């Protein structure tokens with residue numbers, strides 16, 4: 001299957017007076033599984049639909065395989081799109097739904113039959129070819145929608161929240177299937193989701209959007225470990241954010257919180273900033289004070305099975321701390337005075 005890279009340059013799009021995409025720049029490599037992640041209203045779907053050619057024509061350029069498609073109609077772009085709602089034809093069998101796009105392209109009937117069979121085998125549904133859509137489960141309908149799209153051999157596969165209508169366990173199964181299918185076909189794929197776990201577990205790289213602007217692009221690990229700003233830090237996983245400033249004394253950098261507590265920063269970490277981001281798993285609770293430990297008080301405790309999650313008041317903030325649970329070990333009780341030992345090796349100053 002052909003695979004194309006996508007380059008987007010300075011893309012702007014407005015609905016009436018409201019600018020929804022405010023200068024998007026992006027490079028997606030051929031064969032990459034790329035996610036657009038962001039909260040509701042951040043512009044993910046609008047950006048995806050612009051690539052497909054739906055909606056108002058944006059300003060700027062969208063290159064697919066090096067060719068600017070901004071002025072092209074959707075059906076001239078060689079992209080395939082799968083929607084959250086599946087959009088199957090209710091009056092057509094599975095086989096006819098998958099054949100639909102091929103018939104539109106006036107492909108010979110014998111070739112259509114072969115391609116439909118291959119497409120259905122790819123998604124494991126060859127045995128249900130004669131069923132009608134309303135005789136299928138949600139997951140099966142989504143597979144038909146995928147098969148219908150990939151048989152047309154697009155250069156780019158666009159997925160708009162394709163798993164949102166499925167229940168939680170099926171979503172996990174389907175996201176693995178999606179990734180397996182994408183790897184097998186090597187298709188350049190963009191996956192729109194507001195679910196960080198879905199983006200983390202599938203994508204090679206992702207763009208985090210907020211307010212029509214890309215906040216950061218990188219692998220899931222890069223974005224989690226080195227968020228570029230507080231929005232990304234907060235959006236990917238739980239972030240404890242303490243306010244203060246960095247001080248350097250005798251070559252040693254420290255972060256001094258607004259409450260006067262200090263946290264030594266590791267060598268080489270001298271970044272200036274007024275916030276320090278600590279992940280819940282990078283803090284250890286202890287009864288006694290110590291170097292790099294903040295004094296705090298337990299506000300709340302939740303048993304999550306493998307972990308105990310504490311909410312602690314310390315350093316001028318409410319801090320989430322996850323401690324691994326071991327049977328028989330004492331827990332810290334709400335109301336108790338505790339000390340939070342922060343591992344600043346993995347902390348980020350912003």
Ligand SMILES: Nc1ncnc2c1ncn2[C@@H]1O[C@H](COP(=O)(O)OP(=O)(O)OP(=O)(O)O)[C@@H](O)[C@H]1O
Pocket residue numbers: 015020038039040041042043044045046047194
């Ligand atoms: N047809 C339209 N007319 C006017 N405004 C629109 C239209 N479509 C989207 N918008 C607005 O554009 C902004 C971005 O919408 P978009 O659907 O791209 O966000 P999203 O990040 O995909 O959100 P969601 O996850 O809720 O779908 C929103 O503020 C939305 O209200």
